[in-house]
Amino acid sequence: MNDASSDQTAAKKPVLPDAQTVTSVKHWTDQLFSFRVTRPKSLRFRSGEFVMIGLMGDNGKPLLRAYSIASPSWDDELEFYSIKVPDGPLTSKLQHIEPGDQIILRPKPVGTLVHDALLPGKRLWFFATGTGFAPFASLLRDPDTYEKYDEIIMTHTCRNVAELAYGQELIDGLHDDPLIGEMVAGKLRYYPTTTREQSAKMGRITTLLNDGTVFDDLGIDPIAPETDRAMVCGSLGFNKDLKDILEGFGLTEGSNSEPGQFVVEKAFVG
Numbered sequence: 001m002n003d004a005s006s007d008q009t010a011a012k013k014p015v016l017p018d019a020q021t022v023t024s025v026k027h028w029t030d031q032l033f034s035f036r037v038t039r040p041k042s043l044r045f046r047s048g049e050f051v052m053i054g055l056m057g058d059n060g061k062p063l064l065r066a067y068s069i070a071s072p073s074w075d076d077e078l079e080f081y082s083i084k085v086p087d088g089p090l091t092s093k094l095q096h097i098e099p100g101d102q103i104i105l106r107p108k109p110v111g112t113l114v115h116d117a118l119l120p121g122k123r124l125w126f127f128a129t130g131t132g133f134a135p136f137a138s139l140l141r142d143p144d145t146y147e148k149y150d151e152i153i154m155t156h157t158c159r160n161v162a163e164l165a166y167g168q169e170l171i172d173g174l175h176d177d178p179l180i181g182e183m184v185a186g187k188l189r190y191y192p193t194t195t196r197e198q199s200a201k202m203g204r205i206t207t208l209l210n211d212g213t214v215f216d217d218l219g220i221d222p223i224a225p226e227t228d229r230a231m232v233c234g235s236l237g238f239n240k241d242l243k244d245i246l247e248g249f250g251l252t253e254g255s256n257s258e259p260g261q262f263v264v265e266k267a268f269v270g
């Protein structure tokens with residue numbers, strides 16, 4: 001099924017190396033946007049992996065950054081979720097893309113936020129801050145996630161309510177999804193929190209784990225190595241703090257070569 005023949009998906013003839021065509025763009029806030037591009041027919045990836053994408057720089061050299069693929073592996077297109085940094089070398093330009101534009105996409109997916117890097121378990125936690133939600137947008141739409149676990153808990157911490165919208169909309173849509181809607185029902189718990197604006201649940205997820213609030217709110221037992229597996233994606237500080245917390249619960253970190261009880265990856269921030 002690996003069709004590596006000429007790629008007919010691009011609407012325009014590619015003028016850049018590894019060019020793909022933007023098919024849609026959605027701006028969620030002043031600082032967040034998502035976009036979809038054509039998918040090279042030969043690209044196979046595991047949900048949760050990232051690829052290098054970017055634009056041609058002013059100096060004629062590609063300006064590339066690692067972006068988690070936010071779409072599931074069965075999707076015809078590729079979706080990405082990005083921050084906009086006013087003086088960020090890539091995102092200051094990338095935020096202005098429109099349908100029909102081209103971006104560069106190196107078709108070599110890699111990453112540790114994949115099911116293969118976790119040992120079997122009963123409950124799977126996805127811990128994200130900000131645009132760290134992106135790999136989980138892929139994993140949440142992957143039937144494997146629901147086949148492998150009895151319960152999935154998606155936590156997302158953002159500064160304000162508007163920053164939760166991309167994740168909230170995706171979660172809402174899952175229940176109506178013809179492919180996985182039935183699998184999601186009764187298995188997926190969503191636990192959004194904000195830190196700088198009033199919402200239903202305030203506070204950093206790290207604090208809420210440390211004081212047990214999360215477990216009380218969800219009516220579940222605390223995290224334990226026998227039952228729980230976790231994937232973490234956020235800023236460096238967040239990843240470090242979550243790693244310490246998960247190790248405190250007795251979980252050990254895994255990788256592609258040595259599956260374990262949790263895995264961590266840094267969200268792109270520049």
Ligand code: A2P
Nearest residue numbers: 129130157158159195196204206235237238241
């Ligand atoms: P806070 O507002 O308390 O800094 P950022 O935009 O800085 O990447 O942060 C995104 C969200 O992640 C914010 O809600 C922020 O909370 C939270 N956050 C940042 N660092 C950590 C950390 N080390 N542990 C837990 N949450 C964090």
